[in-house]
Amino acid sequence: MVSSMTFFIVFSLAVPSDAFRPWTCTATCKCASDPHHPHGIVVNCRGQGLLQVPPNIPSNTTTLLLARNKLTRLPDSTFSRLGRLLKLDLAFNSIHTIEEKAFIGLGRLITLSLAGNDLVLSPATYPARVFQPLASLQVLRLNRNHKKRSDRRDVTSTSSAKSRKLPSNHPAAPFPLGKESGFLRNNEVDAQKNDSSVQGHMPSYRGDEEHALGTSNSTKLRFEKSDQTSLDGAVPAQDYPDEALSYLKNLRELDVDGLTNKTLGPGFRNLTQLISLDFSGNCRMKTVSSQTLANALYLHHVNFSHCDIVNLTADAFEALQDLRVLDLSSNFALGFDRLGDAFEGLAKTKLENLKVDSVVSDRALGTQITKDHMRHFKKLNHLRALQARFNRIESFEEGALCNGTPPNLKHVYLNANLLELAPYVNDLRCLESLEVLYIDGYNNYWTPPLRPPGFSNPPAKYKTDPGCVSPGRYGTLPVRTDDDVTLQGQKSEFILPPNLRVFKARHFGLFYKLQQIHVNPNNSLEVLLARENHFPTWEGPVTGLENLSTLDLSKSYASGNQLRTVFWGRDSYAILGGLNNLQVLDMSDNNLGYVHEATFINLTNLERLSLATNGLSSLNLVVSHMKNLTYLDISENQLHTLPKSVRDHLDAVAETQNVTISMTYNPIACICQNIDFLTWMRDSEVNFGTHYDYFCQLADGSEKKMTNIWNTIDELKRTCGSYVGVFVGAVASSLLFLVLLLVALAYRFRWKLRYLYYATRLSFQRNKRHHDDRFEFDAFVSFAGEDMEFVDGEMKEELEEGRGLKLCIHERDFVPGQYIASNIVDFRSAKPAHAGGADPRLAGVRLVSLRAADGADGGCRNRT
16 A cells, blocks of 8 residues: 555646646637647647737647747747647647747747748847757758748658659659569569668658658758848848757758858758758759858768759868768759769768759750769769759760769669660669669659740750661671661660669660660679560570569550560460569560460469559459469459369469459459359458459340359349259250150151051161171072972973072972061072063052062172
């Protein structure tokens, strides 16, 4: 009991008394518990039209959101009651005055935003000790101040209203390597998954135009342009309020408006924790020299994007020895000549990530990167990632890559340039450390200019030379021509960087006839993403890519060219025959129409296969060899069912691992003949996902959503079962009718049938005796009674006694009491013989006798 009481007393003393006090929220705001801080409150007063800070805010508030109101000034002691406040958002108000003791009591505050107000960036606006109470402040946003209200934008966006917007298909990017839509969304390789040192400094982007440099613990400082006049028309003395800022000993992130031809004052030397400086937005700094950042020596991340930089001195960054990330994007007048000079000073830093998007005019005809541009670039020994998109780069001077590339460069992103296959491709072999290369092309269009472009920055007029790979012993590989654009691997060999793992060329504008392609086997390529290109024909095979595990050829517009027919033939397996280690294959959105069953016969290690949106009406693929197939995407086709062989194989694989198949947006046949497939869908261990995007095609051709497959199957079973009796009755009636019809026909033709019976019987007996070598009689003699004397005399003497023949004479040899016809049939005679005159009265009897004798053993007439 004593121990329990002691615990209660200690706990009560440790927790502030107001933590247990029920709080009441002001009527104009919304309050909620702070999920990140126990006993804290989030008070949201955004957009309420407040003219002043509400006086009755709960004292245990940890987050106070007052953005987008009508506050004009912050008097002394405005927040003195809010000692537990950690985050204060005053952005996008009309604040023009801050009294020196306005922030008294906010010793725990970590984040303060004053962005988007009317605070002129000047020591007169920020009293010397105004920030002194903010001993714990780490993030301070002062950017986008003293602007017209129509120009204000959310503080999270640093894009200039005057700067062009990058196409949406090229999100500012790939630090770290992101995941795309479609089938390979979950399959793209993380470019730095094995490089933790790079990953820690990869900038994450804030939308389509920029990224926030650094990690979550890094500091950002953003300088942006301010209007040069105040509200009353006077011109204030603008400068960075370094004296006021110098009290923020723990400041890590600072956003301020940039000023033309101004430098950071000596007060910044006290900000030893400040490690990130962001000069983006409507910044117009024009010139960046060694004096610009001379008092901010601890920076790790610097962003000069959208600053209209024209001059960049060679020693501009020389003093920033701890610099890790630098962004110089969207300075269209900078150019690679001045940038190349700045690399000299950057060589003395620890720069790891460099972003130089859009540093040339967006209307340049073409840019060639020369050896002179890269003379100092090779000295950036710590550089691991380079992003240089939207620079109209068309080619590299021969030898520039071999002589000017930093030794540790691993990730290169050259999206949205004008790269052509030219002799510089031979130099790729020199990029020994390169692991990830993106050269995506354009997938959008710029907004047309409202007036003709100026002539102050004339575009380059470089045009690439012919040839694209090393000549080698087989000669030069031909490049694009008007008559025949061909990649003939039997004449040339592509040499890739030896450690390149990921190569992405989406919408790159490739338009080649793919014949035999040979890649130097000394490569490490694992991922090849070439979707949205044009391949008219593909004969294959592709050799030298034994390490390739992911191949994306989706949306290759095969329906409009001969590539579609390639997958119809028996030899289609030869196309992918050399990719034995392939695990992921995406052939979706090509409208192939049909795929031969042996197309993927060599892909024994395939795990994920996508044939979505190909207009397939049947799927008779051989998949029994794919022991690791766990994902099959055949959505948006015209499939009614799946063959039993495919189903059985998927069931076999599902016994040991999770298998997923997508058949969404297919007209699955919901008819009696397909009930076994529907039952398999219901009972199989294979995962079909939700059935909300599955459709049933009914017997009348109409379609409905398969919202519940169990109900669909039960309904079919009831419907199909009701026809069983009708079917049995119909079959029985048909059989009865057939029997009656046969009986009637037999009765109608009974005599003919009887005749046919005896004729068949006689024919059978004749054929049976055909193979017997002896006959009882050599001839049967047919004669009338008046000819008996002739037969018994002259004929018998001549034939039996003279020639040794044995005659069958009915008066002598017939069995008494039997019919004449039976005696004729039973006695075996080789030949029939007729003796006698031509009495017409006996003609019928003779004819019957001769026919009976002839039919009995006609086959024995071979004996003479």
